[in-house]
Amino acid sequence: MSDRLRIVGFLCNWCSYAGADLAGTTRLKHRAEVRIVRVPCSGRIDPVFILKAYERGADAVIVGGCHPGDCHYVSGNLNARRRFLVIRKLLEFIGIEPDRFEVTWCSAAEGEKWAKVVNEVCDRVEALGPFEAYKAITPPVRGPVKEVTTGEE
Amino acid sequence: MKTIEDILRLIEDWQGKGYTVVAPVRSEGLVSFEVLRAPSQIDFDHVLTVNTLKDVTLPRCETLFKYDVEKASIEPSWEASQPIVVFGSRPCDAAAVTILDSILMGEVTDSRYARRRENMIVVTLACSQADEACFCTSMGYGPHDPTGSDIIGLPSKGGYVFRVVSQKGKDFASKVGLELDEGRADPEPELKRRITTDGIKAWLDENFESPKWEKVSENCVSCGACYYLCPTCHCFDIADEAGASRGVRMRIWDCCSFAGFTKMAAHQPRVGKHRRYRQRIMHKFKYTVDNIGKTACVGDGRCIRYCPYGVDITEVLEALRE
Amino acid sequence: MRSEQEAQLRRRVSQLLEDGTLKVVLGYASGFKGTRPLFVQDTRHVDRLVWNEACEANLTGYLLREPLKEMLDAGNRIGLVVKGCDMRAVNVLIQEGQVDRSKIYLIGMVCEGVRDGSDFSLKCRNCRVQIPEGCDETIGTHTELERLEGNPLEDILKVKAMDLAERWAYWKQELSRCIKCYACRQACPMCYCQECITEKSRPQWIEKAPTLSGNIAYHFIRAIHLAGRCVSCGECSRACPMDIPVDMLTRFVAATIEEEFGYIAGEDVNAKPFLGTYRQDDPEDFIR
Numbered sequence: 001m002s003d004r005l006r007i008v009g010f011l012c013n014w015c016s017y018a019g020a021d022l023a024g025t026t027r028l029k030h031r032a033e034v035r036i037v038r039v040p041c042s043g044r045i046d047p048v049f050i051l052k053a054y055e056r057g058a059d060a061v062i063v064g065g066c067h068p069g070d071c072h073y074v075s076g077n078l079n080a081r082r083r084f085l086v087i088r089k090l091l092e093f094i095g096i097e098p099d100r101f102e103v104t105w106c107s108a109a110e111g112e113k114w115a116k117v118v119n120e121v122c123d124r125v126e127a128l129g130p131f132e133a134y135k136a137i138t139p140p141v142r143g144p145v146k147e148v149t150t151g152e153e
Numbered sequence: 154m155k156t157i158e159d160i161l162r163l164i165e166d167w168q169g170k171g172y173t174v175v176a177p178v179r180s181e182g183l184v185s186f187e188v189l190r191a192p193s194q195i196d197f198d199h200v201l202t203v204n205t206l207k208d209v210t211l212p213r214c215e216t217l218f219k220y221d222v223e224k225a226s227i228e229p230s231w232e233a234s235q236p237i238v239v240f241g242s243r244p245c246d247a248a249a250v251t252i253l254d255s256i257l258m259g260e261v262t263d264s265r266y267a268r269r270r271e272n273m274i275v276v277t278l279a280c281s282q283a284d285e286a287c288f289c290t291s292m293g294y295g296p297h298d299p300t301g302s303d304i305i306g307l308p309s310k311g312g313y314v315f316r317v318v319s320q321k322g323k324d325f326a327s328k329v330g331l332e333l334d335e336g337r338a339d340p341e342p343e344l345k346r347r348i349t350t351d352g353i354k355a356w357l358d359e360n361f362e363s364p365k366w367e368k369v370s371e372n373c374v375s376c377g378a379c380y381y382l383c384p385t386c387h388c389f390d391i392a393d394e395a396g397a398s399r400g401v402r403m404r405i406w407d408c409c410s411f412a413g414f415t416k417m418a419a420h421q422p423r424v425g426k427h428r429r430y431r432q433r434i435m436h437k438f439k440y441t442v443d444n445i446g447k448t449a450c451v452g453d454g455r456c457i458r459y460c461p462y463g464v465d466i467t468e469v470l471e472a473l474r475e
Numbered sequence: 476m477r478s479e480q481e482a483q484l485r486r487r488v489s490q491l492l493e494d495g496t497l498k499v500v501l502g503y504a505s506g507f508k509g510t511r512p513l514f515v516q517d518t519r520h521v522d523r524l525v526w527n528e529a530c531e532a533n534l535t536g537y538l539l540r541e542p543l544k545e546m547l548d549a550g551n552r553i554g555l556v557v558k559g560c561d562m563r564a565v566n567v568l569i570q571e572g573q574v575d576r577s578k579i580y581l582i583g584m585v586c587e588g589v590r591d592g593s594d595f596s597l598k599c600r601n602c603r604v605q606i607p608e609g610c611d612e613t614i615g616t617h618t619e620l621e622r623l624e625g626n627p628l629e630d631i632l633k634v635k636a637m638d639l640a641e642r643w644a645y646w647k648q649e650l651s652r653c654i655k656c657y658a659c660r661q662a663c664p665m666c667y668c669q670e671c672i673t674e675k676s677r678p679q680w681i682e683k684a685p686t687l688s689g690n691i692a693y694h695f696i697r698a699i700h701l702a703g704r705c706v707s708c709g710e711c712s713r714a715c716p717m718d719i720p721v722d723m724l725t726r727f728v729a730a731t732i733e734e735e736f737g738y739i740a741g742e743d744v745n746a747k748p749f750l751g752t753y754r755q756d757d758p759e760d761f762i763r
Contacts (some may be wrong), residue, residue, distance in 0.1 A: 047699045048672065048680040051692045068755065078753035081762070082736070086702045088265070088761055089731045090695065090724065093634065095643025104763040117763050133643055137687040155513045183652075203716060204654075210751045213654055214684035288508065367542060371514050374540060377656035378716045392676070392683040408656070413674050426541050461662050461714035463504075463511025464531070 005033040008053040009062045012042045016064025022111030031122040043076030049149040059131040060100040067105040075137035156312040164192040176240040200284045205384035214405045221399040241278045245289045245453035247301035249384030255445040277302035286454030288346040306471040307338035348467045357439040369469045370430035371461040377408035377455035414453045480615045481526040489521045499552035503530045524699040530588040533708040535564035536664035541566045554580045559604025563706035563741025582606030585615025602626030652717040653690040659711035664703045697722035703749020706741045
């Protein structure tokens with residue numbers, strides 16, 4: 001795994017998180033730069049989560065939700081879809097590569113899709129490089145708090 | 154008399170001698186005190202900068218210490234102490250420094266403020282013009298008033314004549330070899346705005362509760378523009394910017410017009426914007442007078458100039474006393 | 476036309492206060508920066524009301540702030556002098572359930588454009604609402620109106636023409652001046668939250684200090700919170716003492732939403748709030 005990149009994934013509990021889980025249980029290999037935070041619904045993802053992730057050293061953020069029509073709460077993902085579009089456009093307007101904020105619809109059955117998206121996103125972000133622009137404005141003392149390591153790493 | 158060119162050469166010399174020079178710099182429409190990169194950046198034509206010398210003595214935010222809970226460590230944060238020459242402040246801003254000195258280096262000393270003050274030399278350029286918001290003469294100062302300056306340059310025939318005001322200024326002048334000038338200063342500019350402060354303190358002493366407070370604060374929208382740009386307002390808040398186990402504790406300007414000002418666990422002692430506006434007026438024209446014997450207002454007029462909704466402190470004072 | 480409008484405005488306000496229709500009228504008076512808000516409760520003060528090119532401010536925000544909020548809550552009816560563009564702000568407040576339409580009396584001024592200094596305000600360019608709609612009464616004639624030329628998004632296009640690195644440098648420079656006085660928020664008619672996210676400290680999402688990262692976070696989040704709500708009145712920038720074009724962020728979002736979704740905040744008082752609803756066919760080509 002690249003020791004430079006750090007990507008935060010906010011995944012909805014009902015679809016994307018289960019999809020990522022499936023990728024794991026089916027022993028799919030994908031890149032390991034994404035650290036996942038489980039949220040109840042993609043509609044729960046507040047734009048401050050994204051900025052906070054950048055502030056704490058994330059090089060990109062990926063958000064996962066249910067496919068349209070599959071939302072556990074009927075329309076959380078559809079409401080969020082509008083917000084995500086605005087966030088991406090505004091990031092671009094202030095000079096941040098929109099690829100540092102990715103959105104995917106991924107169902108609980110799409111372990112393979114999740115693995116593919118992760119690989120693609122990691123490649124893209126790798127091409128962009130670490131998010132130096134944001135790191136430069138964040139004092140290091142407020143940077144990432146602590147490395148959490150799992151047994152495998 | 155020294156011409157502008159003479160002055161620019163002087164500043165270059167001071168910079169060469171290791172002084173950090175802070176002076177008014179114009180960037181698009183805004184003139185503000187900034188650390189000077191080159192003497193040619195100085196703007197001589199403005200009436201008053203948008204920011205004040207607070208940016209030097211009591212910055213808008215500063216780190217007090219860093220901490221790490223896991224290591225149980227606290228690391229105080231002090232910026233490197235360096236001699237700073239403030240060049241081109243106006244007499245009102247220099248006068249404001251003396252007020253902050255009395256408060257922050259009076260009964261209790263704010264060590265951070267005191268350290269910066271010790272290292273700061275104020276070289277004022279007196280005013281050759283005033284705008285509609287200026288009212289320093291009403292507050293007992295004036296366009297050529299030397300209060301608070303260490304050295305003052307008075308406008309004279311297109312240049313400036315420099316005079317020493319304080320011992321600190323004298324020492325500085327001899328250290329850098331600044332020659333003082335003979336010669337007459339131009340007459341002081343006339344100020345259009347004029348009020349008398351007679352009776353204001355007496356009215357405030359008696360009228361903590363008065364229906365007038367609501368009337369005079371009607372237009373206020375509770376932003377902090379007047380406070381943040383005021384040369385004498387000095388309230389601050391302490392806040393942590395923290396991660397899970399480590400962080401920094403910071404001192405940040407705070408403002409009495411904010412709804413959250415001095416809000417404690419479950420209680421806001423000043424509910425309603427008129428009570429918070431009252432705090433502003435009371436603090437400036439009563440409490441500070443009680444404590445240090447002078448008002449915390451120098452008549453620089455920034456609060457009038459920058460209030461988005463036209464709250465006018467001179468008008469308010471007159472309305473209160475009426 | 477303006478002086479006639481001003482005379483008629485004074486007459487009408489005087490009548491409305493006298494016959495008890497209204498408790499107070501909020502309009503414009505002369506002030507240091509041209510004009511400033513004026514609360515008229517007493518008919519003796521109607522002569523202080525003015526109507527001229529300096530009436531740039533959008534006064535709608537006062538409806539949700541002291542003292543008007545208390546007066547409205549107490550059941551009083553309040554008069555507000557509005558331009559066509561200000562009506563959009565009023566509409567959003569009604570749409571969001573913040574203002575009871577029957578409790579406010581809107582005096583619409585037919586508008587020939589307002590000025591920010593010597594130039595016409597950006598918001599006046601290509602104005603489609605010189606004649607206000609949906610007011611209780613309108614003052615001014617509909618003839619002899621001259622359409623103001625230009626593109627209200629001129630400044631935004633300039634930033635869009637930059638590449639990413641230039642934009643980032645531009646915004647870093649602009650936002651580094653922010654002193655977090657919150658004049659932009661307090662001036663904004665849509666920033667009416669009882670507690671702003673900037674004031675929340677557990678957890679503290681947005682740095683309290685006016686550091687560059689804290690400033691960027693604040694203005695970014697503010698723009699997102701105003702998505703589909705910003706009516707591009709420019710009040711935030713007008714209020715900013717540090718001359719930061721903060722309204723560009725919110726107006727950019729508004730323009731994006733108009734372009735992508737065809738939604739214009741405050742145009743239709745019965746529309747569902749933009750972020751509170753969705754369409755099945757909303758654009759999603761950016762989603763993987």
